[in-house]
Amino acid sequence: MLVIFPYLIFGVVQLITIIIYLIMLNWVLLITICIIVAISLVLPKLIEKPLQKANKLISTSNEIYLDTLNDWLRGLDQLRQFAAGAKLFSVTQNASKKLEDATVKQTTYTKLLNAINGIASALFGLIIFVLTGFLVKNGLVQMSTLLIVGNFRFYLNQAINEISQARGEMKGVKSLIEEVNEAAEKVQVSDKQKTNMPTVIKTESLRLDFPNGEKLSYPDIQINQGEKILLTGDSGTGKSTLFKLILGELAPSAGKIIFEDKDGNEINPDLKTIGYLPQDPVIFPASIKENITMFNNKLDNKVERSVEEVDLSSDLQKFDEGINKKLNLDKLNISGGQRQKIVLARAQVHDSDIILIDEGTSAIDQSETIDILDKLLKSKATIVFIAHNFTEEMHELFYREIHLIKTNIN
Ligand SMILES: Nc1ncnc2c1ncn2[C@@H]1O[C@H](COP(=O)(O)OP(=O)(O)OP(=O)(O)O)[C@@H](O)[C@H]1O
Ligand SMILES: [Mg+2]
The missing domain is CATH 3.40.50.300 (P-loop containing nucleotide triphosphate hydrolases)
Incomplete structure (x- = not known):
């Protein structure tokens, strides 16, 4: 807890400093940057829910897969006796397919999240650049603002992230602990010749x-x-x-x-x-x-x-x-x-x-x-x-x- 505290203070100080600088520069710029930062913070939240769901699905699918292995491998001798190995193969394959699908889903959401972040970031950069150019042209800010204004967005974003991360960690981070205890035996294949039943x-x-x-x-x-x-x-x-x-x-x-x-x-x-x-x-x-x-x-x-x-x-x-x-x-x-x-x-x-x-x-x-x-x-x-x-x-x-x-x- 004590380790997180300086990050929180740093974040708050950074946030206040940036706002003061922006007020001194131009009101329009301040509001635009604040709106942009707010949107870029909210955007990932939209995809966060399905991503969380996908993560949960992986964990449940994994659990089902291990349970399936456990239930079916316990009866390995019986499955061998009745030559029902194909069934074992199909149920374990089915369970592993579900696990695979869940992983694919999670990867898709992660990629989507990265893409949304990337596109939004490029778009917002452009908006700020055009807006600042307009303000320079109308003599509302100085030419040098063009060079530094993008950084304000970056620092503002960083400050908010730092504050919310520190807050999140203070609340306690939930983690999924997965136990893998699979111990599948190898099936020994008998090479004995098949002959008639004994009398x-x-x-x-x-x-x-x-x-x-x-x-x-x-x-x-x-x-x-x-x-x-x-x-x-x-x-x-x-x-x-x-x-x-x-x-x-x-x-x-x-x-x-x-x-x-x-x-x-x-x-x-x-x-x-x-x-x-x-x-x-x-x-x-x-x-x-x-x-x-x-x-x-x-x-x-x-x-x-x-x-x-x-x-x-x-x-x-x-x-x-x-x-x-x-x-x-x-x-x-x-x-x-x-x-x-x-x-x-x-x-x-x-x-x-x-x-x-x-x-x-x-x-x-x-x-x-x-x-x-x-x-x-x-x-x-x-x-x-x-x-x-x-x-x-x-x-x-x-x-x-x-x-x-x-x-x-x-
Ligand atoms: N893997 C093993 N290692 C050591 N001892 C064993 C093992 N398997 C069985 N035994 C011992 O062999 C003896 C006979 O066991 P078995 O299971 O054949 O008895 P049982 O006549 O079927 O008894 P119950 O009527 O209780 O089923 C027991 O004393 C048991 O402790
Ligand atoms: Mg017995």
Whole structure:
């Protein structure tokens, strides 16, 4: 504040001095110069509002762009699994286009502002020059005034600017602080050969050591085609981790996972085609329908049936837009159970031969869960379902159960 004060005093003194000089020179000149300075101060204000708006637009567009990246990159694995990379590309491209448009708009306004200032300055210079020439001709001022009069306009302008700037800074300058926290991972492209889905999945002496010293070891497991297996075990026994190992998201520290075709030959399947519903399912800021089809409109005709099968129909009736209801990730406008149903329907419409479901119904009530399981388990796909706290009745819906126990290994 103290630093600004001398500028304010300097500005005021300069202003008073110039006015005194001009009064001494000629009244007409004083009034003309004052009018010209007033106009040149007001002119930029006309364009200032749209310029401010354009600046604000850049900041909001930037925010939207970062939010979009955040919402969509969170589901990168899912987008890869359902080959919906094109959608990711189009939404991020759309958001970045908006940001680009906002920048273009702002640049245009800045250029316009500079042009207006430039034209006005040249025009006013000419007016003062002609007026002074007229006054000299009529003997109202001396010839030398012609040389110095332009400077008065400049100093007057400077003085007013200095005063208003100092005042503005005293009031406190508002600044827009933008946070850029984008951390986009690189998508790794697998070069594995695509082969048929396996008929059998086996694990052999499977073991995983985490860098923090935590170790998991698994019994040898075999999953046969079409089986409906319930995978249980206390929290932390490695159920979710087993899925990640099968999906190739984690590499075993010892032992291996074997995929076999119907003739018992070991194969190298495209693991992305395994249907996987993670414990914390990812949904996208798009319609319920798009979240089910994962933006593949060739699957639209299957949506209705899958919605029935996962008991989502009654939930959809609550929304005016029904299946076209757009999901809002910030103010989550659906329940945890509805979210799980959407993801279950997603697995259904994609017709995978193998589906791994991690706690897919934990937020859905018991009677509805039984209903959903009843329909889901009728499919011919191989299904492995992780669940906690299932009742005897629910257990019986499955072909068999694999129960994991925590083993302490060193
Ligand atoms: N990235 C990791 N780093 C270190 N330890 C991990 C990591 N991921 C999992 N673990 C550990 O591995 C163990 C098994 O985790 P996992 O998520 O597979 O358990 P879970 O059986 O699915 O449990 P829950 O029923 O609670 O979901 C846990 O003790 C966990 O702390
Ligand atoms: Mg788990």
